[in-house]
Amino acid sequence: MxxxxxxxxxxxxxxxxxxxxxxxxxxxxxxxxxxxxxxxxxxxxxxxxxxxxxxxxxxxxxxxxxxxxxxxxxxxxxxxxxxxxxxxxxxxxxxxxxxxxxxxxxxxxxxxxxxxxxxxxxxxxxxxxxxxxxxxxxxxxxxxxxxxxxxxxxxxxxxxxxxxxxxxxxxxxxxxxxRKNSPAQWAARNRFILARWIILTLASIGGADFTLHLRARPPAPWNWNKALIAGALVWLITSFAGRHVTLIHNYLKYASLGLTVALALVGLSFGAGAFATASLCAAAGLVVLIMREPQPWLAFGGALIGAFGLIVLTRDLTQLIRIISSGG
CATH class of the missing domain: 2.60.200.20 (Tumour Suppressor Smad4)
Structure with a gap:
């Protein structure tokens, strides 16, 4: 035939x-x-x-x-x-x-x-x-x-x-x-996709969280215009970091890691603890995910660390929305 x-x-x-x-x-x-x-x-x-x-x-x-x-x-x-x-x-x-x-x-x-x-x-x-x-x-x-x-x-x-x-x-x-891949093997094979997802999600949630934190920041909350501009800058910087976490461009992926750590320091300086925690978790996850050939369990652990930071950030964002909505 x-x-x-x-x-x-x-x-x-x-x-x-x-x-x-x-x-x-x-x-x-x-x-x-x-x-x-x-x-x-x-x-x-x-x-x-x-x-x-x-x-x-x-x-x-x-x-x-x-x-x-x-x-x-x-x-x-x-x-x-x-x-x-x-x-x-x-x-x-x-x-x-x-x-x-x-x-x-x-x-x-x-x-x-x-x-x-x-x-x-x-x-x-x-x-x-x-x-x-x-x-x-x-x-x-x-x-x-x-x-x-x-x-x-x-x-x-x-x-x-x-x-x-x-x-x-x-x-x-x-x-x-x-179907033959375990979750850890899948994480190792798709580690750069996971890294980009973690950072880009951090950009979206983190920009909103940082804006609301500055707006609700005691004792001198920022006005909406300044808070929105600051949140937009956080979103732009984090998005840039997420879009350049690639396999080939070594300098760009390490620059993305450096920007993520810098964002954590910015969060600490403004008292945004959840944002700083999420940024540090994302940076810790990136350290593993951008390795050349990480072990599957290590890549899976890095993804979990990054996801944990996003969960912390999402909870803080929810609380800030409640505070601002109630006028507190």
């Missing part, structure tokens, strides 16, 4: 600039021209076994499942949320420019992660730069792709030129991989 991929939608040709190219009888096209940038896109590989094409198929995701994309040869193909990428995927955990694929005429594909917070995965391995082999699995955010070498008619072939059976094409689903 030949491994013919059954796509829900037709094969699609996209220029690296993100422009889809309409073609009748796609299986007959060898070179396509982008109507927007006039770039010529070779679609066939140099292969001794006849006409071959590189295909990226969406196997799992919130939409476009079954869609097949013909990969132009020799072009840098970016995937991300922003328009102008080769594939524009609007979904959570996908950066504006998430990763880049480069297809050689031989059929070799190099995948490069572009400092995305959620990372790029080949099979079960998070990569910075790696090779994507035929029938290999590529994961970008909630999307899982499969890379294949196909004939123009859609038959999937092995590197040696033979057709592949359906049993050879089976890949583990993302759901089955997730």
């Amino acid at each position: 030949t491994g013919t991929l059954k796509a829900i939608m037709a094969q699609t040709i996209c220029c690296p600039c993100g422009t889809p190219i309409d073609c009748d009888h796609v299986e007959l096209v060898i070179t396509a021209t982008c109507p927007r940038c006039d770039r010529e896109l070779p679609l066939e590989l140099d292969h001794s076994f006849g006409a071959r094409r590189a295909m990226l198929t969406i196997m799992e995701g919130p939409h476009w499942v079954g869609e097949q994309f013909i990969m132009p040869v020799g072009a840098a193909l970016s995937i991300g949320r922003a328009s102008g990428n080769w594939l524009c995927l609007d979904a959570a955990d996908i950066a504006d420019t998430h990763c880049r694929l480069t297809l050689a005429a031989s059929g070799a594909v190099i995948v490069e992660d572009l400092n995305s917070p959620a990372g790029t995965w080949i099979g079960p391995q998070r990569i910075v730069r790696g090779h994507l082999a035929p029938t290999g699995s590529l994961r970008v955010g909630p999307f899982r792709f499969r890379f294949d070498i196909q004939t123009p008619e859609g038959r999937i072939v092995a590197p040696d030129g033979r057709d592949q059976s359906d049993s050879e094409l089976s890949l583990p689903t993302m759901a089955s991989v997730k």
